[in-house]
Amino acid sequence: xxxxxxxxxxxxxxxxxxxxxxxxxxxxxxxxxxxxxxxxxxxxxxxxxxxxxxxxxxxxxxxxxxxxxxxxxxxxxxxxxxxxxxxxxxxxxxxxxxxxxxxxxxxxxxxxxxxxxxxxxxxxxxxxxxxxxxxxxxxxxxxxxxxxxxxxxxxxxxxxxxxxxxxxxxxxxxxxxxxxxxxxxxxxxxxxxxxxxxxxxxxxxxxxxxxxxxxxxxxxxxxxxxxxxxxxxxxxxxxxxxxxxxxxxxxxxxxxxxxxxxxxxxxxxxxxxxxxxxxxxxxxxxxxxxxxxxxxxxxxxxxxxxxxxxxxxxxxxxxxxxxxxxxxxxxxxxxxxxxxxxxxxxxxxxxxxxxxxxxxxxxxxxxx
Ligand code: OSB
Ligand code: MG
Numbered sequence: 001x002x003x004x005x006x007x008x009x010x011x012x013x014x015x016x017x018x019x020x021x022x023x024x025x026x027x028x029x030x031x032x033x034x035x036x037x038x039x040x041x042x043x044x045x046x047x048x049x050x051x052x053x054x055x056x057x058x059x060x061x062x063x064x065x066x067x068x069x070x071x072x073x074x075x076x077x078x079x080x081x082x083x084x085x086x087x088x089x090x091x092x093x094x095x096x097x098x099x100x101x102x103x104x105x106x107x108x109x110x111x112x113x114x115x116x117x118x119x120x121x122x123x124x125x126x127x128x129x130x131x132x133x134x135x136x137x138x139x140x141x142x143x144x145x146x147x148x149x150x151x152x153x154x155x156x157x158x159x160x161x162x163x164x165x166x167x168x169x170x171x172x173x174x175x176x177x178x179x180x181x182x183x184x185x186x187x188x189x190x191x192x193x194x195x196x197x198x199x200x201x202x203x204x205x206x207x208x209x210x211x212x213x214x215x216x217x218x219x220x221x222x223x224x225x226x227x228x229x230x231x232x233x234x235x236x237x238x239x240x241x242x243x244x245x246x247x248x249x250x251x252x253x254x255x256x257x258x259x260x261x262x263x264x265x266x267x268x269x270x271x272x273x274x275x276x277x278x279x280x281x282x283x284x285x286x287x288x289x290x291x292x293x294x295x296x297x298x299x300x301x302x303x304x305x306x307x308x309x310x311x312x313x314x315x316x317x318x319x320x321x322x323x324x325x326x327x328x329x330x331x332x333x334x335x336x337x338x339x340x341x342x343x344x345x346x347x348x349x350x351x352x353x354x355x356x357x358x359x360x361x362x363x364x365x366x367x368x
Contacts, residue, residue, distance in 0.1 A: 001080055001110060005037040006072050009357070009364040010060055012051075013294065013323055020138040022165035022192035023054035029292045030060050032067070033327070033357070036106040043110035044352060046297035047102025048264035055190065055239070055291075056098065056218075056265070063099040064365075071103060072367050083107055083270045097242060097267035104268035105300055105348075112347030118303065119349065120342050123273055125306025129339040131313040132305075133159030134321060135188070135290065138168055142175040149176060149183075152321075158338035159184040159313040161213070165192045170203045177207045184313070188213035191239055195223040204233065210312065211236040211258050221246070224255035234258045238289055242266055244274040251284060258312065262289040263304060264297075272304055280309030288314035295319065295328025299348040302332070306342045316340055327357045 012030045019026055032047035047067070049058040071090055080086050086107050090100050112119050120127075134157045139145040149160055162176060164187045173187055186209050193201065193215045204212060211234045216223050218239035228235045234257035241247050241259055243266060250256050259279055263272040279286045288305035291297065298316060305314045318340065319331040328350040332340050343349025 001038040001114065002077055003036045003038045003075065003080065004077060004368060006076065006367045007035040007364055008064065008067060008072070008367070009033045009035075010064065010362040011294070011327070011360045012362050013360050015292070015322060016320070016324060018137070019292065021054070021163045022138070022190045024052060026050070026052075029322070031294065031297070032060055032063050032102055033294070033296065034067070034102050034106045036103070036110060038110050041110050041113045043106040043113065044296050044348065044350075045102045045104065045106030045109065046293055046300070047098050048262070048291035048293060048297060049098040050291075058096060058098045062096065063102065066093060066096045066099040067103065068365060068367070071099065075103070076367055080107060083111070083268065087268065087270060098264045101264045101266070101268040104270065105263070108269055109347035116346050118344050119300065119347055120303040120306045123269060123303055123307060125303060125342070126308065127306040127342065128344070129335060129341045130302060130305040130310065130316065131159070132316045132334070132338060132340050133157055133161060133184070133313040134317045135161045135315045136163065138163045138165060142172050145172055146175060146179050149180065153180070153183070156334050156336055156338055157317070159186070159210070161186045161188055161315065163187075164189050166197065166200070169201060173204055173207055173209070184210055186210040186213060186236075188238070189215045191216060191218045195226060198227055202230070205231050209233050213260060214238040214240065221250050221253055221255045224250070225253040228254055228256065236260055238262070239265070241275065244271060244278055247275045247278055251282060257284065259284065259286045260289040261286050261304070262291060263300060264291055265289070269300065269304060273307065276307050276309045285311045287312035288316060290315035290317070292322055295326045295330055295332065295350050296348060298332055299328070299330070299343050299350045302340060302342045303348070313338070325356055327353055327360065329353050
C-alpha cells in the first residue's frame with residue numbers, strides 16, 4: 001500500500017480523576033493521533049507519548065518533531081509491504097519508539113481494513129475477551145486509597161494495581177491487603193527506588209502480591225537481577241524493556257519473572273508480539289500494560305492481549321474509568337467477569353467521532 005496523506009493531531013483529553021504516579025500527577029492525558037489514508041481507506045494510530053517526559057524521554061512534542069520532520073516525509077507515497085517493511089523504512093531514526101509505534105498502528109489498521117480482518121486475527125490472537133484490571137494512582141491517604149479501590153471492586157474489577165513511591169508504599173499496600181485479603185493485587189513504582197533504597201520494600205514480599213512492577217531505574221537490568229534475588233514475589237519490568245533483545249537479556253540475567261508489554265514502549269505491535277513469543281516459549285507470563293489510551297489505543301491493547309501468552313490481567317480498563325467523552329464511537333465496558341471484549345470489526349475495529357475529536361484537538365498538521 002501507499003499512504004498518500006497523513007494528518008497528525010495533538011490531543012488533550014481531560015481525565016475523570018487526576019492520575020498520580022511516582023513521576024508526577026496529571027489532570028489530562030495528551031497524545032498524538034495519526035490518520036493515514038491509503039487508496040480509499042483510513043487508518044488510525046495512537047502515539048502514547050505524554051505531555052511530560054516523566055515515564056519516558058519521549059513527549060508529544062518530540063514525537064511531533066520526529067514524525068513530522070523525519071518519518072512521515074520518508075514513508076509518504078512509498079510502497080509499504082507490511083508492518084515489518086515500515087519498520088525497516090523507519091530504521092534510520094534511532095530510538096523514538098513511541099513515535100514509530102503510533103504510525104505502525106495506523107498501518108496495521110489499514111491492513112486489517114483492506115483484508116477485512118480484525119487486528120486480533122492479524123496478530124494471532126484467539127481470545128474474544130481478555131482479563132483486565134485497574135491501575136490506581138497514588139492517593140492522599142491509605143483510607144482514601146481503600147475507598148477508591150472499593151469503588152473499582154464495586155464496578156467489577158478483580159485485579160488492582162496500586163502506584164507506589166517512597167513514603168507511600170508499605171503502609172498503603174499493607175492496608176489494602178488487610179482490607180481485601182483475597183484481592184489479586186500488584187504494585188508499580190515507576191522506577192522510584194535505587195538498589196540501596198529498595199530494601200524498604202521487603203515487607204511487601206509477605207503480602208502475596210502478583211508482582212512488583214519496575215522498582216528500579218528504567219535503564220537498569222543488572223540491579224533488578226540483584227533485587228529479584230531478595231524477593232520471592234516476581235519482579236515485573238515495564239520501562240526497562242524496549243525491545244525483544246532487552247527481554248531476552250532480562251530473562252537471561254533473571255532481572256524479572258514477568259514482563260509488562262506495551263506496544264508503544266517497544267516501537268510497535270510487531271515488536272510487542274516478538275516479546276510475547278519469546279516469553280511464551282519460555283513460560284514467562286506477560287500482560288498488557290496501558291498508557292491511559294483513547295479508544296484507538298485501547299482497541300489495539302485488547303487485540304494484543306488476546307494472544308495466548310498474556311496470562312495475567314492487563315491494565316486495560318473501561319472507557320468510563322478514564323474519560324467522560326472518548327474519540328471513538330465505541331465505548332469499552334467491563335463484563336461481569338472482569339473482562340473486556342476484543343473488537344471484531346476489521347482493523348482496530350473502531351470508528352472515530354469526528355466532532356469529539358475536534359473538541360480535544362490542540363493542533364493538527366497535514367502531509368501529502
Ligand atoms: O507505568 O503502567 C504504567 C499510565 C501512564 C504511564 C505509565 C503507566 C500508566 C498506568 C496506567 O499504570 C494504566 C492504564 O492505562 O490504565
Ligand atoms: Mg508501569
